[in-house]
Amino acid sequence: MQDFDLHAPQGDHKRKRIIGRGQGSGRGTTAGKGNKGQKARSGGKTYVGFEGGQMPLYRRLAQRGFSNYPFKKEFQVVNLRDIEARYADGEIVDGATLRQKGLIKGPMAVKILGDGTFTKKLTFRISAMSASAKAKIEQAVVGAGGGDTDV
Secondary structure (H helix, E strand, O other): OOOOOOOOOOOOOOOOOOOOOOHHHOOOOOOOOOOOOHHHOOOOOOOOOOEOOEOOHHHHOOOOOOOOHHHOOOEEEEEHHHHHHHOOOOOEEOHHHHHHOOOOOOOOEEEEEOOOOOOOOOEEEOOEEOHHHHHHHHHHHHHHOOOOEEO
16 A cells, blocks of 8 residues: 555445426435425424324323323432441441442442441431431441441
């Protein structure tokens, strides 16, 4: 291969398809829009759920009640038994260290649950914690003699 023999790979430059420029172009007359109808007209768009002028289903159905779905807060849960297995005494338990040790994925809120036994003295900086987890952590801290729990 020479320096002057450079060329793009085959199929790299695809020709733009020009429509609506007469019969000879192969894309004339209807210009790929079929025959007549709303979508063949200029500005003839429809929207999602459009039923040809009939009252759409989403407007025919009654709206009742309230859904909290858009406002719900999702937590990734971690059990105390997993923390007990992966942390050493004196370490800080927060989102970054939990992600580093493979207990959670992504930057989401974390909740500690009280499943399993817990004996280590750790510092917790977590957004949420169950009552049983809090009791076990406080019991471990009192048993070890001091410590922090920032919840």
